[in-house]
Amino acid sequence: MKAADKAKHRTDMISSALRSAILERVLMPGMKLPEDSLGERFGVSRTLIRQSLERLAAEGLVELRRNKGAMVAKPSLEEARDLFELRTQIEDLVISRVIKNMSPALLAELEGHLAKEVAAEHASEPISIRLATEFHILLAKLSGSPVLLRYVEEIGYRCGLTLSLYARPHSTDCGIQEHRQIIEALSKGDADAARKLMRHHLTAVADRALFTTEEGGPLLYLDALEPYAKKVRDGGA
Amino acid sequence: MKAADKAKHRTDMISSALRSAILERVLMPGMKLPEDSLGERFGVSRTLIRQSLERLAAEGLVELRRNKGAMVAKPSLEEARDLFELRTQIEDLVISRVIKNMSPALLAELEGHLAKEVAAEHASEPISIRLATEFHILLAKLSGSPVLLRYVEEIGYRCGLTLSLYARPHSTDCGIQEHRQIIEALSKGDADAARKLMRHHLTAVADRALFTTEEGGPLLYLDALEPYAKKVRDGGA
DNA sequence: AGTGGCGAAATTGCATGCAATCAATTATAC
DNA sequence: GTATAATTGATTGCATGCAATTTCGCCACT
Structure with a gap:
């Protein structure tokens, strides 16, 4: 078996599935995530x-409370602001590094992703958000720093979650245009221009998003998880 | 039991104990960490x-390899450089935020820690390194951003580990002086001065440390863990 | 009707057992 | 004598069982 890390472990699949479900608003913030039910759905044990x-x-x-179980995290507006501010600063660092590594191959990767974004422009909104997040993650990957990548991933996911909480629809349309300009x-x-654009891009997203504070929304139940769970049960990525 | 999060769970204690042990060079990079042996020592199960x-x-x-078990991480020089570079940039962000929150109480905290460092100046080297790391962590805490704190913690720990791998003795003496100047x-x-000092401080540490590449050193065995394990078994922090 | 306590159900915390995997060593064939 | 194959030992991967803790509904009591 030379394929190095061919089959990531099931834990990885499950985490990914849950992460996608959360970011795509299938699991809404505040929802309880009991180990038993999830295990049953995914066809694995609670472990x-x-x-x-x-x-x-x-x-x-997700938030993990003592003997009370897990629930999808519900970041406060304050945390969200902190997160977005940090994000702009961290992604500044990403830009600086990407510029240093710039190459045609690298450029091609970026444009490939942009194409995907364009293709999905009229797909469902959660998917647009996911793709937009992945653009930033791709940039981080191209920065060549594993740690930086991890941080951008984490912050990106959390910001995505926040957006799904506070943002109104149609906040991503201009995102694609802005991504294009950054590329x-x-x-x-032109590092300065890229940095400036990125900063503008992020603060724009944040400003568009972080002022609506309407509460509620329909709490979907775990049934909506089914498609995600099925993929994992069948051994898919 | 109103004391909120009085007793952190045993997992937390064990992680902390292991972390300290690693940072204090009781567990050297490359050492294997079998679940069974550790469990026995700490008086808990492998779970x-x-x-x-x-x-x-x-x-x-620590590095966690497929079915091969865990071992104390052994960061390469390249990773180490990346880490230190990222660290300087991240701590720039910390400085900016701390300046914004500056207050007498805050200053007092910093000076309190500095006093501890001075007090331990002639203690063992690993402890000096730990205290120096904690200075940076304290700064991050005072920045008011939980996420930033987590990142500084993580990077700080990993840099500490790196130092224990590559640094020669006596690399911390001037560290205290530099901490004082930053305060x-x-x-x-004076944000600019603080940033500059911090940057100088970190690159100085890195430069002092990251060029020696002597291999080896005596691999202590798990027996050296005993004091750490005992604390956990007895329910200590 | 509102409040306090009590018991049952739900849910996590942790330990342990068995199977799968990997490393190393010995045995065997050429 | 070397290379390859098989076996053994060690160690993790995962599931399950039991105990501890919390939560919530229910009933009594003020």
């Missing part, structure tokens, strides 16, 4: 579910 | 050990 939940808790996507600036090697 | 190891793996202090700059509200 693996617990590991996954713990991992997600470390990422800040252009990068391709020209 | 808790495994959780702790996973947590430390997430922090980058002074902060107290004057």
Whole structure:
């Protein structure tokens, strides 16, 4: 078996599935996540579910309370602001590093992703948000720093969660345009412009998002998880 | 039992104990950490050990390989450089925020810690390193951003581990002096000076440390863990 | 009717057992 | 004598069982 890390462990799949479900608003903030029910759904025991939940808790996507169980995290507006501010600063660092590594291959990757975003422009909103987040993650990957990548991932996911909580619809339309501009600036090697654009991009997203505070929304139940669970049961990625 | 989170769970204690042991060079990089042996030592089952190891793996202090078990992480020089570079940039952010929150109470905390460092100046080297790391963590705490705190913690720990790998003795002496200067700059509200000092401080540490590459050193065995394990068994923090 | 306590159900915390996997060593064939 | 195959030992991967804790409904009592 030379395929190195071919089959990631089931815990990874489950975490990913849950993460996607959370970011795509299938699991809404505040929902309880009992180990038993989840285990049953995913066809595994509580052990693996617990590991996954713990991992997600470390990422800040779920809250894990003493003997009370896990629930999808419900970040406060204050935390959200802190997160977005930190994000702009962290992504500044990403830009600086990406500029240093700039190459045609790298540019191609970025444009490939942008194409995906365009293709999904009229898909459902949660999916747009996910793709937009992945753009930032791709940038971080191209920065060449594993740690930086991890941080951008985490912050990106949490911001995504926040957006799903506080943002109104149609907040992503102009996002694609802004991504395109950033890629252009990068391709020209213009770090300052790229940084500025990125900063503008992020604060724009934050400003569009972080003022509506309407509560509630329909709490979907675990049944909506079914498609995600099925993929894992069948061994899919 | 109103004391909120009085008794952290045993997993937390064990992680902390292991973390200290690693940072204080009781567990050297490369050492194997079998679940069974550790469980026996700490008087708990493999379950808790495994959780702790996973947590430390997430922090980058231990490596967790497929079916091969856990070992204390052995960061490469390259990773180390990346880490230190990122650290300087992240701590820039910390300084900016601390300046914004500056207050007498806050200053007092910093000076309190500095006093501890001075007091331990002639204690063992690993302890000096730990205290120096904690200075940076304290700063992050005072920045008021929980996420930033977590990142500084993680990077700080990993840098500490790196130092224990690559640094020669006596690399901390001037550290205290530099910490003092940073506090002074902060107290004057001079953000630029503080940032500059911090940057100088960190690159100085890195430069002093990251060039020696002597291999080996005596691999202590798990017996050295005993004092740490005992504390946990007896329910201590 | 409102409040306090009490018991049952739900849910996590932790330990342990069995199977799967990997490393190393010995045995066997060429 | 070397290389390859098989076996053994150690260690993790995962499931399950029992105990501890919390929560919530229920009834009595003020």
